[in-house]
Amino acid sequence: MTDKTATPVKSTEAKEDGGLYALLKDLISIVFFYLLFTTFAWGAFHIPSGSMEPTLEVGDRIFVSKLAYGYNRYSFPFDPSFLPESRFLADTPERGDIAVFTLPYKNGDDFIKRVIGMPGDTIQMKEGRLYINSEIVPRDFIREVNYTSYDGYDRRVREYEETLPGGLKHRIYERTDSGALDNTPLYVVPLGHYFMMGDNRDGSADSRVMNDMGFVKYAYLVGRASITTFSLYNCDQGKDIFCPAGIPLGRFFNSLN
Template sequence: MTTQIRRFLMDLVTIFAFWLIFTTAGWQSFNIVSGSLEPTLEVGDRIMVRKFAYGYNRFSVPFNPKFLGDHRIFFTAPKRGDIALFRLPYMQNEDLIKRVIGLPGDTVQMKQGRLYINGKIVPRTKIRDVNYTDYQGMPQHATEYEETLPNGVKHRIYERTDEGEVDNTGLYVVPAGHYFMMGDNRDDSLDSRFLSHMGYVDQKYLVGRADITTFSLYDCDQGKAISCSAGIPLGRFFKVIH
């Protein structure tokens, strides 16, 4: 093996090692590919996920090496309202992203489209009506609300109807060590309300917390009130995620 080839291979190993350390211990880039968190996150947003927010286990590492085990070190519990990235083995190990709504021991319920946590209705304030074309080219109408969670976190949601498939549910009781996740696009999100699909999310599956959008390939033709200049969604660049 020549010296040049050896140096080239060493450079590749160094780059890979740096990437592995950065994406395991620091931040991971993630691309939003569904509308389940609209209007908070739009399809095409590229976000940075803070890996050290919830501590580390094998799900923090690319490729989920099983020899590392499920036990989480340096664990810090998610806060209500966090946008959390997690990976579920029973859902093809996909990277999934939702908002933390229910903490261990909480009760969660939907009644006529309204969210109840521990028996109390979560206040919401109407912002506006929204007519837009979604990322699949379908026309949509939604009402945008600002919702205030019990710990004071304010965030925006879309409601297409208050009589949707999971707008009236039984009482969910969040088990110890688990979290109840929901999308902000309430009528277009497969989340913990569907117990036979996602259900409650075990803390061992957490990957990190979404902090900021870096840039976006959002389609400016959707018709939302997003700042676009020459077809570039600058209003989605370097946006802190709430």
């Protein structure tokens, strides 16, 4: 007798093809929304050097708000040349912002520094002290810090809290007040440009090096760093960072200023 109620069964090959198609569709959707999110909302970056210590540590992963300064060609991966440098939804940085920017004259690499000088400002370092518009920037000593740097060198630095014009307070490191970049000429920031410095003042090649980074053009800004997400910081460096079982939880989800 024939069972007329039996339901046809698809072959194993058909099931596998359907599963692979569904997986591929899911992966494409994930990649699409990730690219959409990181292009128009928050870019994801990692910290490869110690130039922003102690604010940012090597191994930190951060989110950068691209909406903060608006969008142009440098907001997109690979800096597409068919897009203009002029900005859509443009806004300008504030002094003290931690900014990510790209430098086309340095292979299009991305950098992260603090906005110290605004257009029209004068900036100078004298004996390790920062002067903005001829006024010394106050700093208060916090402590001495001994640690092993990410590249294996023993470091002894003095940690200060610096107060920028406008009232923003942030921490800096100084190894010495007589380093290579602790006495500089007087810089006048051109219109449409910004003067960038690292918080690790003796470990940062920044706008003080005119033949390398120099003034940073407004068009080159990518976004403002807002928060750490997680970190691969090496807990063996010896800093006072909460690291249970070698996991740097003290670097997770920190707001940045």
